[in-house]
Amino acid sequence: IIATGAKPSIPPIHNIQKNGTLLDGVYVLRTIDDGKQISSCIKNGGKATIVGAGLIGLEMADALYKKGMDVTVVELLPDILASTLDSDMCKPILKEMSEKINVYTNYLVIKAEEKEGKIKGVLIQDKETNKERQLKTDVLVIAAGTKPETMLAESIGCKIGKTGGIVVDERSGTSVKNVYAVGDCTQYSDFVTNEPLSVGLGSIVVRQGIAAGINAAGGTYNLPKGFLLTRTSKFFGIEIAAVGPVKDACQNIPVIYGKFKGSSLPEYFPGGKPISMKVGVHEKTGEVLSAQAVGYNTAQRINTFACAILSGVNVEDFKKLETAYAPPIAPTLDVVTLVCDVASLKRMRKRRIP
Amino acid sequence: IIATGAKPSIPPIHNIQKNGTLLDGVYVLRTIDDGKQISSCIKNGGKATIVGAGLIGLEMADALYKKGMDVTVVELLPDILASTLDSDMCKPILKEMSEKINVYTNYLVIKAEEKEGKIKGVLIQDKETNKERQLKTDVLVIAAGTKPETMLAESIGCKIGKTGGIVVDERSGTSVKNVYAVGDCTQYSDFVTNEPLSVGLGSIVVRQGIAAGINAAGGTYNLPKGFLLTRTSKFFGIEIAAVGPVKDACQNIPVIYGKFKGSSLPEYFPGGKPISMKVGVHEKTGEVLSAQAVGYNTAQRINTFACAILSGVNVEDFKKLETAYAPPIAPTLDVVTLVCDVASLKRMRKRRIP
Numbered sequence: 001i002i003a004t005g006a007k008p009s010i011p012p013i014h015n016i017q018k019n020g021t022l023l024d025g026v027y028v029l030r031t032i033d034d035g036k037q038i039s040s041c042i043k044n045g046g047k048a049t050i051v052g053a054g055l056i057g058l059e060m061a062d063a064l065y066k067k068g069m070d071v072t073v074v075e076l077l078p079d080i081l082a083s084t085l086d087s088d089m090c091k092p093i094l095k096e097m098s099e100k101i102n103v104y105t106n107y108l109v110i111k112a113e114e115k116e117g118k119i120k121g122v123l124i125q126d127k128e129t130n131k132e133r134q135l136k137t138d139v140l141v142i143a144a145g146t147k148p149e150t151m152l153a154e155s156i157g158c159k160i161g162k163t164g165g166i167v168v169d170e171r172s173g174t175s176v177k178n179v180y181a182v183g184d185c186t187q188y189s190d191f192v193t194n195e196p197l198s199v200g201l202g203s204i205v206v207r208q209g210i211a212a213g214i215n216a217a218g219g220t221y222n223l224p225k226g227f228l229l230t231r232t233s234k235f236f237g238i239e240i241a242a243v244g245p246v247k248d249a250c251q252n253i254p255v256i257y258g259k260f261k262g263s264s265l266p267e268y269f270p271g272g273k274p275i276s277m278k279v280g281v282h283e284k285t286g287e288v289l290s291a292q293a294v295g296y297n298t299a300q301r302i303n304t305f306a307c308a309i310l311s312g313v314n315v316e317d318f319k320k321l322e323t324a325y326a327p328p329i330a331p332t333l334d335v336v337t338l339v340c341d342v343a344s345l346k347r348m349r350k351r352r353i354p
Numbered sequence: 355i356i357a358t359g360a361k362p363s364i365p366p367i368h369n370i371q372k373n374g375t376l377l378d379g380v381y382v383l384r385t386i387d388d389g390k391q392i393s394s395c396i397k398n399g400g401k402a403t404i405v406g407a408g409l410i411g412l413e414m415a416d417a418l419y420k421k422g423m424d425v426t427v428v429e430l431l432p433d434i435l436a437s438t439l440d441s442d443m444c445k446p447i448l449k450e451m452s453e454k455i456n457v458y459t460n461y462l463v464i465k466a467e468e469k470e471g472k473i474k475g476v477l478i479q480d481k482e483t484n485k486e487r488q489l490k491t492d493v494l495v496i497a498a499g500t501k502p503e504t505m506l507a508e509s510i511g512c513k514i515g516k517t518g519g520i521v522v523d524e525r526s527g528t529s530v531k532n533v534y535a536v537g538d539c540t541q542y543s544d545f546v547t548n549e550p551l552s553v554g555l556g557s558i559v560v561r562q563g564i565a566a567g568i569n570a571a572g573g574t575y576n577l578p579k580g581f582l583l584t585r586t587s588k589f590f591g592i593e594i595a596a597v598g599p600v601k602d603a604c605q606n607i608p609v610i611y612g613k614f615k616g617s618s619l620p621e622y623f624p625g626g627k628p629i630s631m632k633v634g635v636h637e638k639t640g641e642v643l644s645a646q647a648v649g650y651n652t653a654q655r656i657n658t659f660a661c662a663i664l665s666g667v668n669v670e671d672f673k674k675l676e677t678a679y680a681p682p683i684a685p686t687l688d689v690v691t692l693v694c695d696v697a698s699l700k701r702m703r704k705r706r707i708p
Contacts, residue, residue, distance in 0.1 A: 202686045203679040224674055232678035241678045299678040300654030303690065304661050306675055311665035320578055321660055324586035324595045324653040325557040332556045336657065 001212045002153050002166065002174070006030075006146035006184035006200060011051060011076075013122070014111040023112060025119035026140045029056060041139045044068035049122055049137040051109050053080035055233045057143035061101055062235035064139075072102040072135055074109050074124050076144075084231060085240060086247045088259075089278055089292050097236050104133075112140070148185040148198055161187035165198035170222045172212035180212035191226030191309065192289050193245050193253065201231060230306045232299040241302035244280065244290025244309055254283035255290075256350060258343025262335035264296040269327040273297075277339040279305070279315070283347060286314040288340075301336050315340050315347070355566045356507050356520065356528070360384075360500035360538035360554060365405060365430075367476070368465040377466060379473035380494045383410060395493045398422035403476055403491040405463050407434035409587045411497035415455055416589035418493075426456040426489055428463050428478050430498075438585060439594060440601045442613075443632055443646050451590050458487075466494065502539040502552055515541035519552035524576045526566035534566035545580030545663065546643050547599050547607065555585060584660045586653040595656035598634065598644025598663055608637035609644075610704060612697025616689035618650040623681040627651075631693040633659070633669070637701060640668040642694075655690050669694050669701070 008028035010016065016026060027038050038060075048064045050057045053075035065071045073080075079087045080094055080103065097103060106127045113121040113134075121136045148165040150158070159175035161167040165187030172180045184200035186208065204227055214221035232241035247255070258279050265272035275295035281288055291305035308318050319340035325332050362382035364370065370380060381392050392414075396402075402418045404411045407429035419425045427434075433441045434448055434457065451457060460481045467475040467488075475490045502519040504512070513529035515521045519541030526534045538554035540562065558581055568575035586595035601609070612633050619626035629649035635642055645659035662672050673694035679686050 201676075201679065203676055206686050207674060207676070224671070224676075228676040230676045230678045232680045232683050234680065234682050239683065241683075243676075243678070297651065297654060299680070299683045300651060300658070303675070303677045303688070304654070304658045306677065307658050307661040307667065307672070308665065310671065310675055311662065311667040313661065313665040317578070317664065318661070320561060321657070321664055322555075322557055322561070322578070322582040322584045322597075323657045323660065324584045324597070325555065326586045326588065326653070328588050329586050329593065329595075329653045332560050334657070 001216055002158075002179065002181040002185060003183050003209070004149040004152055004185045006148050008142060009145045009147050010142060011109065011144050013051075013109050015114060016112045018114070018117055023114050023119045023140075024117050025138060026112070026142065028142045029060060030146075038139065038141060042067045042069060043138070045070065046138040047136055048072070048139045048141065049074065049135055050141045050143055052143035052145065053077075053103065053105065054143060054145065055081065055084060055231070057141075058097075058235045059233060060141055060143055061097075065101055065236070069139075071100075072104070072137070074107050074122070074135075075103070075105045076108055076127070078106045080105060081240070082248075083246060084233075084242055085292050085294070086278065089276065089294055092276070093238055093240070093294060096238060100236055107133075146184060146200060148187070150185055153179075153181060153185065161196050161198075163187045163196050163198035168208070170211075170225065171215045172208045172223070173215065178216070180216050182208035182212045188223075189226035190245055190249070191224060191228050193249055194226065195249065197227055197229075199227060199229065201227075201229070203230065224310060228306050228309055230302060232302065238294060239296065239298050240292075240294050241298040242290070242292040243302050243306045246290070246292075247280070250280065250289070253289065255280045256283045256343055256347045258339050258341070258346055260335060260339035260342050262338055263331065265329075266327050266331040275301070275335045277301070277335050279339045279343050281315040281340075281343045281347060283350060286316055286347065287312055288315050288318055291339075301334075304336055315344050319344050355570055356512075356533065356535040356539060357537050357563070358503040358506055358539045360502050362496060363499045363501050364496060365463065365498050367405075367463050369468060370466045372468070372471055377468050377473045377494075378471050379492060380466070380496065382496045383414060384500075392493065392495060396421045396423060397492070399424065400492040401490055402426070402493045402495065403428065403489055404495045404497055406430075406497035406499065407457065407459065408497060408499065409435065409438060409585070411495075412451075412589045413587060414495055414497055415451075419455055419590070423493075425454075426458070426491070428461050428476070428489075429457070429459045430462055430481070432460045434459060435594070436602075437600060438587075438596055439646050439648070440632065443630065443648055446630070447592055447594070447648060450592060454590055461487075500538060500554060502541070504539055507533075507535060507539065515550050515552070517541045517550050517552035521550075522562070524565075524579060525569045526562045526577070527569065532570070534570050536562035536566045542577075543580035544599055544603070545578060545582050547603055548580065549603065551581055551583075553581060553583065555581075555583070557584065578664060582660050582663055584656060586656065592648060593650065593652050594646075594648050595652040596644070596646040597656050597660045600644070600646075601634070604634065604643070607643065609634045610637045610697055610701045612693050612695070612700055614689060614693035614696050616692055617685065619683075620681050620685040629655070629689045631655070631689050633693045633697050635669040635694075635697045635701060637704060640670055640698075640701065641666055642669050642672055645693075655688070658690055669698050673698050
């Protein structure tokens with residue numbers, strides 16, 4: 001059973017390495033030792049720059065901000081959290097974060113400035129205007145994704161997929177008999193799009209481990225036909241969660257989206273907190289394909305959509321789901337069904353009018 | 355569209371009424387006015403007795419306890435919350451509540467003691483030993499369930515079911531053409547057992563209203579084939595939630611139960627709160643039939659089971675549901691899937707060994 005994990009992607013930043021090692025003050029975040037090293041560099045009022053606005057980058061930004069640092073996040077893509085949420089769901093998050101930290105989206109980090117082997121700043125460049133900007137920094141954390149570590153697997157002839165991961169099936173088996181692979185080093189499929197994916201979500205990795213262990217020992221354990229990609233995070237007081245492919249990953253599927261802004265409690269009960277949801281359904285079949293949520297208690301709400309996707313339930317049925325209601329706990333009709341009402345209406349209209 | 359609701363059940367307590375009205379200080383809880391009247395009787399250190407340990411009774415007990423009253427709950431059945439949770443799930447709740455209030459289960463309230471038309475106490479009787487006990491009380495609240503109000507419906511010939519409610523179908527239609535009925539006055543089916551039910555859950559009632567409105571206006575809206583009975587409540591700091599029939603209502607179905615005690619967060623992360631879960635699955639088909647939970651954030655977790663029941667998903671698939679994981683939000687494998695692992699194992703054993 002191969003569980004070699006992944007190594008951090010280091011973007012091509014000029015001058016970031018000296019004699020084959022990262023400059024002093026430049027870190028990646030993979031191991032507990034990485035965490036301890038970053039931790040030792042924290043100083044109140046110091047400047048921290050993070051490369052990458054994915055889940056890890058933003059969680060890191062939150063942690064360093066809470067420790068009193070002046071934090072800047074630089075992201076290559078036009079949006080933060082590109083593989084987690086659609087652009088429209090990110091806008092309010094970006095607005096809220098921008099009150100606490102600096103965020104540069106659509107910016108490339110092109111060069112590191114150093115003094116005696118220690119990071120002092122970075123030069124970043126606007127991808128559209130090519131305008132450059134200098135940022136002083138005491139710490140630079142690279143959170144630009146990972147690359148599957150496949151050296152061992154390749155050496156014994158395991159098939160490597162186009163994402164760079166070891167191709168595994170629903171048994172966590174590789175292309176080589178009696179060789180299994182699990183975790184960040186693997187490539188499996190997206191449940192909805194069927195496209196190959198290499199992901200490192202802990203929940204998935206643990207299940208792959210269960211599958212590989214049972215199958216290698218002669219038992220039978222088949223994973224679902226693909227990853228649902230149920231994911232969640234929390235930073236700057238904002239809880240987010242999602243399941244299924246983002247919009248950009250659904251190019252070949254006709255998807256209707258519904259959106260709804262609701263509250264965690266009935267409108268007449270004090271203390272309700274806002275929840276924004278978006279659901280994607282197949283225009284023709286009505287199957288629930290994806291859901292995204294920002295706000296209070298969204299992870300558990302997204303799990304209900306994960307179940308809907310896993311079981312292939314139709315939005316016309318799911319919108320009538322009887323959810324648990326009590327004034328101090330949840331509204332009469334929960335956001336999870338109201339957002340489906342919106343998607344259902346949009347779908348009905350689209351299918352009636354040619 | 356008939357929406358006549360229900361009237362409170364008044365148990366046959368000797369002396370509880372005088373000249374056809376309840377004694378002064380004796381209340382039921384159906385309307386806002388009932389609430390206001392009970393509220394006007396609250397005094398710090400005063401004694402309150404509640405008849406019935408269902409959801410309404412215990413929510414009332416919590417409210418009066420919080421206002422500084424000395425609260426006693428008297429329940430006819432051997433367990434509290436008999437239509438919400440199985441006996442084994444109630445035991446820890448009862449233990450926790452008993453530190454704050456007095457609870458007498460298996461006790462009948464047989465007589466009210468009055469002085470000048472005002473309640474002064476009740477005589478209760480142990481159903482097994484017949485031993486009697488006298489309780490002083492300043493207020494008596496009756497929360498012993500409701501009876502559907504069907505006078506109008508009966509007068510126009512609507513069929514009344516064995517639960518006493520107006521029989522309605524999935525369109526909220528009655529047996530009389532163009533007459534619909536919704537809410538606490540109706541009888542519909544249990545999704546799992548197919549048995550007739552008369553329930554007054556707000557979430558159900560609202561959906562029946564939607565169905566009746568749309569269908570009466572010439573549209574088409576069919577409810578699911580029965581009530582899932584997704585329910586939740588919170589009292590004495592304990593959140594509970596459930597979906598599907600309790601054990602006693604499943605006499606004719608071979609059900610395997612799995613139980614699991616877990617935490618709301620991964621074990622290595624501080625702040626996790628306990629969650630007890632129980633799931634019922636069909637021994638032969640493996641379909642998820644019911645789930646019960648006590649502890650933190652259980653309502654939304656139960657909604658995921660509601661979706662599983664609605665879509666007929668098999669426990670062998672559901673136990674592999676990819677749930678949202680992040681250390682500050684939820685564990686790698688959530689309680690919702692771990693409890694299914696237990697049920698699945700028990701089912702496998704039972705089916706292998708004759």
